[in-house]
Amino acid sequence: EDKVVQSPLSLVVHEGDTVTLNCSYEVTNFRSLLWYKQEKKAPTFLFMLTSSGIEKKSGRLSSILDKKELFSILNITATQTGDSAIYLCAVELFDNNAGNMLTFGGGTRLMVKP
Amino acid sequence: DAGVTQSPTHLIKTRGQHVTLRCSPISGHKSVSWYQQVLGQGPQFIFQYYEKEERGRGNFPDRFSARQFPNYSSELNVNALLLGDSALYLCASSFGAAGVYNSPLHFGNGTRLTVT
Numbered sequence: 132e133d134k135v136v137q138s139p140l141s142l143v144v145h146e147g148d149t150v151t152l153n154c155s156y157e158v159t160n161f162r163s164l165l166w167y168k169q170e171k172k173a174p175t176f177l178f179m180l181t182s183s184g185i186e187k188k189s190g191r192l193s194s195i196l197d198k199k200e201l202f203s204i205l206n207i208t209a210t211q212t213g214d215s216a217i218y219l220c221a222v223e224l225f226d227n228n229a230g231n232m233l234t235f236g237g238g239t240r241l242m243v244k245p
Numbered sequence: 246d247a248g249v250t251q252s253p254t255h256l257i258k259t260r261g262q263h264v265t266l267r268c269s270p271i272s273g274h275k276s277v278s279w280y281q282q283v284l285g286q287g288p289q290f291i292f293q294y295y296e297k298e299e300r301g302r303g304n305f306p307d308r309f310s311a312r313q314f315p316n317y318s319s320e321l322n323v324n325a326l327l328l329g330d331s332a333l334y335l336c337a338s339s340f341g342a343a344g345v346y347n348s349p350l351h352f353g354n355g356t357r358l359t360v361t
Contacts, residue, residue, distance in 0.1 A: 165350075173248075176349050231300070236287050
């Protein structure tokens with residue numbers, strides 16, 4: 132069975148701290164790994180990773196994929212209160228019944244205190 | 246540019262009733278996917294439609310059905326509602342099939358369904 136596991140489940144830090152969120156996966160027919168940020172409703176797209184070892188960066192956020200060890204990390208440096216959210220990791224895979232689909236992890240709830 | 250829009254935003258239904266949720270994709274996007282997000286969990290895949298054809302179906306009972314219209318908008322129908330159907334229903338659109346190359350999913354704000 133395909134599965135995506137995120138850790139930690141939740142995290143409380145203070146502004147200015149650096150955090151690392153983890154995502155490990157066991158899936159067949161892997162195509163890509165995506166990170167989303169969910170504040171109240173709509174998950175918003177952060178990164179899509181398809182190749183191992185190539186870091187993607189956007190401001191204070193960065194992410195990298197290791198296809199050999201089957202995991203990805205999302206780093207946030209100099210955290211701000213606006214980074215408080217649930218961070219979702221999703222793996223895109225091809226399933227014979229479902230076609231191309233995203234399988235999500237349970238999310239990491241990040242709270243940044245002033 | 247307008248993002249993915251969903252209606253209604255909230256809905257309260259009674260067990261046994263049916264519900265129709267609606268979604269308009271981002272202009273130019275031809276693929277619409279539906280996900281169910283139960284409180285405290287990640288979203289779960291229900292359906293994907295691309296160019297008005299069903300391209301994928303997740304592990305949900307036949308009470309769940311969907312369709313996509315010529316203008317690429319979509320409806321999700323759920324019959325014989327159960328308490329366990331209470332969730333946030335998310336619609337997502339993409340230009341191509343989900344997550345292929347530079348075509349990640351973009352989500353709407355969802356419809357919060359409560360079944361009593």
